[in-house]
Amino acid sequence: MRPERVSRWFVTASALFFVGFHAAMAVAAPRRVVVTLGLYGFVLHVLFGKAYALVPSYFNRDLAWDRGPAVQFPLSVLGTAGLALAPFGPPWLQPVGTTLWAGGVAVFLGTVGWTIRGNVTGAATGTGGPNAHREPVDRTANVAVPIALGYLTLAAGGALATTAGFESMLPQQLSHLLAAGTAALFVFGVGFRLFPRFLVAEAPRPVVTVVIAAGAGGPALLAFGLFDPELLLVGGVIEAVAVVGFVLSYIVLFLRSERRRVGFYAVLLAVVAGVVGIGLGLVLAVTGRSPALVTAHYRAMLAGFLGLTVVGAAFQFYPPAVGVWPYANDRTALVTIGLLGGGLGVQLLGLIGRFGWIISVGTAAGALGALLYTYLLLAAFARRWQ
Incomplete structure (x- = not known):
């Protein structure tokens, strides 16, 4: 199984969870639902996929079990979906979702852990040639x-x-x-x-x-x-x-x-959001838990620092301009980044400044940005499927 194909499975699932994450914020879903869709769904799925593709080469090894990603994928997707729906479903959904999700994690840990077992500290990097320095x-x-x-x-x-x-x-x-x-x-x-x-x-x-x-x-x-x-x-x-x-x-x-490729600007916004998010976290540690600040903190870190970093890296791995669908280009990618970053900024302004009426504007912009991001990824993948 080729690492690139494995990554696309997880990245596609991640993008769909990204849409769900922003939709959940837009409809003011419970925090546990939002965090599950954003962290367990969006962030961790792309992490799993890219780890399978990158970590073996970074540790100068081959993936120990080629079927590991295929075994993990349904466990992680179904487990995350179960955890996200648990607040609205029957009592058994939470333990079932947790068991499925943890089972997927066990497959991931076993596969990646066994892959790097002889080089746990990463002393062998696989780095050479023009990158030896x-x-x-x-x-x-x-x-x-x-x-x-x-x-x-x-x-x-x-x-x-x-x-x-x-x-x-x-x-x-x-x-x-x-x-x-x-x-x-x-x-x-x-x-x-x-x-x-x-x-x-x-x-x-x-x-x-x-x-x-x-x-x-x-x-x-x-x-x-x-x-x-x-x-x-x-x-x-x-x-x-x-x-x-x-x-x-x-x-x-x-x-x-x-170089000034489109994905780099997403990561630039991500690091700005990271500073804001970590600052809000320190304020919470000193002053106590204000619900609005807690929400602002986790959204800045999850949708901003982690989320926009993922978006930027994805646009580098899967350039929007290679997409075969209409409007799959760098201009649409810049609009996507603007909607995601600007929407988050508006949300934070509304949460911190107690301007509740503008939060919905920010969440709507973020949801549209997530849809465009998913569209651009699928457009890039469509070329590979042809």
Whole structure:
């Protein structure tokens, strides 16, 4: 099974969940539904797909089990759908959805873990030729992957234990383990390998080390200190160091680069949203949980930092201009990025400024942006299906 085809399965499912995520925000669905569609559905599915395609080569290995992605795919999709619908369905839907989702995670962890078992720290990077000078940064970036897998293991185990009645973790703790511990760490690790190559520029090596180190420790403090104000603040500061360091690194790469491809602008908006989101998180750690600020924080991080980073990387892997359908081009991609970024900005303004009437404008813009993003991806995939 070719890695590119595996990625398209997961990326397509991710895009459909992205539409659902924005639709859920637009109709003011319960927070648990929104977070499930955005984090478990959109972010993690694209992470799974690209990890299968990229991690083996980054660790100078071949994928250990070619059928692993095909086995995981239905488990993850059905499990996520079940978890998203659980608040509206029968009582058995939550445990069934959790079991299916955790089963998919187990397949992913087993396949990727067995793939890198002889090179867990990523010392062998597969880097050579014209990119040989990037090996020190690549080696540091690889360290993020096994740590992110560890957080994913902890979250899946915690979800199963809670479903079994042990009440080991609350949904907010699971979300932080998955968003900050798994997804953000993958963004840091894979991003430091991808973006310097995309932009043909050099990332500052000392900053890479700081980002990976802070990104490795911050999520645990955030998740397990969620109801301990002092520990939460420490975790927030450490995670802020990681996010701000990554933001500065990307801005340096962007300014040093002569390339100006459409996806790069999405990531530029993503890092701005990351600074806003992490700032809101620190405010929450200091002042307490205002419902509006909590919503603004998770939307800035999930739809903004993680979401727009995914969109930018996807437009680089699957350029809109190769699409075979009408209006599949960079101009439509820029409109898509504007709708997603602008819609998020309007939402945050409404939430922070208590202008409730404009939040619906922002969510409507985001939903339209998600539809256009999905259209552009499917248009690019259609060329490969011909």
